[in-house]
Amino acid sequence: xxxxxxxxxxxxxxxxxxxxxxxxxxxxxxxxxxxxxxxxxxxxxxxxxxxxxxxxxxxxxxxxxxxxxxxxxxxxxxxxxxxxxxxxxxxxxxxxxxxxxxxxxxxxxxxxxxxxxxxxxxxxxxxxxxxxxxxxxxxxxxxxxxxxxxxxxxxxxxxxxxxxxxxxxxxxxxxxxxxxxxxxxxxxxxxxxxxxxxxxxxxxxxxxxxxxxxxxxxxxxxxxxxxxxxxxxxxxxxxxxxxxxxxxxxxxxxxxxxxxxxxxxxxxxxxxxxxxxxxxxxxxxxxxxxxxxxxxxxxxxxxxxxxxxxxxxxxxxxxxxxxxxxxxxxxxxxxxxxxxxxxxxxxxxxxxxxxxxxxxxx
Ligand code: UD1
Ligand code: UDP
Numbered sequence: 001x002x003x004x005x006x007x008x009x010x011x012x013x014x015x016x017x018x019x020x021x022x023x024x025x026x027x028x029x030x031x032x033x034x035x036x037x038x039x040x041x042x043x044x045x046x047x048x049x050x051x052x053x054x055x056x057x058x059x060x061x062x063x064x065x066x067x068x069x070x071x072x073x074x075x076x077x078x079x080x081x082x083x084x085x086x087x088x089x090x091x092x093x094x095x096x097x098x099x100x101x102x103x104x105x106x107x108x109x110x111x112x113x114x115x116x117x118x119x120x121x122x123x124x125x126x127x128x129x130x131x132x133x134x135x136x137x138x139x140x141x142x143x144x145x146x147x148x149x150x151x152x153x154x155x156x157x158x159x160x161x162x163x164x165x166x167x168x169x170x171x172x173x174x175x176x177x178x179x180x181x182x183x184x185x186x187x188x189x190x191x192x193x194x195x196x197x198x199x200x201x202x203x204x205x206x207x208x209x210x211x212x213x214x215x216x217x218x219x220x221x222x223x224x225x226x227x228x229x230x231x232x233x234x235x236x237x238x239x240x241x242x243x244x245x246x247x248x249x250x251x252x253x254x255x256x257x258x259x260x261x262x263x264x265x266x267x268x269x270x271x272x273x274x275x276x277x278x279x280x281x282x283x284x285x286x287x288x289x290x291x292x293x294x295x296x297x298x299x300x301x302x303x304x305x306x307x308x309x310x311x312x313x314x315x316x317x318x319x320x321x322x323x324x325x326x327x328x329x330x331x332x333x334x335x336x337x338x339x340x341x342x343x344x345x346x347x348x349x350x351x352x353x354x355x356x357x358x359x360x361x362x
Pocket of ligand 1: 040237
């Protein structure tokens with residue numbers, strides 16, 4: 001086998017998805033380079049994941065940081081182009097749907113470097129989501145499309161992608177969950193945050209829920225109401241913090257607003273939760289595997305298998321409290337046996353396909 005694989009990661013969900021792929025390629029003896037774009041840079045959004053998930057320190061941190069979509073993507077593109085020219089990898093791996101994913105794929109494609117997209121083919125069909133724009137564009141640019149659930153194959157083929165490039169491999173985020181499962185200690189997490197035996201976990205950071213002050217007020221109101229039924233631990237992403245604080249979430253009885261948590265601390269809380277309220281992509285998947293009822297405060301999901309085969313339900317604000325009551329009464333259980341191939345072996349499947357691909361592209 002020849003050739004060097006270069007991973008582009010930049011934001012919290014990228015780290016959780018890349019860890020098992022990097023580990024599996026290491027076991028396969030593949031020469032790898034890990035590039036951190038610096039899209040996320042706070043200790044709690046970045047470094048803690050490298051420490052806890054056994055990711056090697058990045059070979060380069062491009063330090064791109066925050067900005068508007070155009071500015072951040074432009075900075076990412078410029079920095080990544082220089083890096084890719086210098087490293088000349090045989091294949092670039094990108095993960096999920098963040099701006100670093102799009103920039104990695106676009107910079108590589110323009111240099112004629114093949115791209116592999118991990119978590120290809122997910123679609124919310126809501127182009128107001130920046131992630132949907134990123135996903136669609138990245139899939140058009142990718143030579144290898146690694147999908148986490150069967151419906152993604154249909155989305156890609158309908159968009160004209162050759163089915164021979166599409167590989168159903170399972171879900172690397174679930175590999176990470178299963179690898180660390182023994183470390184998730186709900187009792188310790190509950191004690192650390194002074195929570196009662198029965199509690200809920202909330203994460204909110206989608207622009208549609210937190211950017212507009214009206215939307216943040218509506219979210220804060222319904223969460224305050226939810227906290228009358230269940231004490232809530234709310235680790236807040238920096239994006240939502242100011243708006244939700246301004247909307248009065250912090251002082252509400254039963255609402256415990258926290259800093260973003262490390263992976264093990266967060267998953268420990270989720271594992272022991274009576275219910276989770278979220279707008280996160282990854283959390284919809286993790287709750288499905290942990291069997292924890294998940295109420296997703298969105299109108300769409302790009303992860304419908306978590307509804308059809310798992311514990312996830314989409315809810316609007318007005319539906320949240322009745323849905324929460326049902327969940328607490330034990331009426332929101334998994335509808336299926338869990339999505340196919342979410343078995344902890346996605347990283348190994350990806351590594352097998354990548355090494356075979358490298359062997360044929362000397
Ligand atoms: C990004 C992803 C989103 C993903 C989320 C995961 C895009 C378009 N969005 O959203 O899909 O769900 O990450 O967590 O890529 N900030 C900090 N510290 C940091 C990083 C950011 O305080 O380390 C603040 C800055 O004020 C910044 C804001 O958060 O402007 C938003 O950061 P950004 O990376 O642009 O998008 P996210 O909302 O984090
Ligand atoms: N996560 C974490 N601490 C937190 C919130 C999230 O460790 O306080 C982890 C969790 O595994 C989640 C992942 O980070 O699935 C990505 O979360 P996020 O909601 O930021 O991104 P999304 O999946 O919505 O893109």
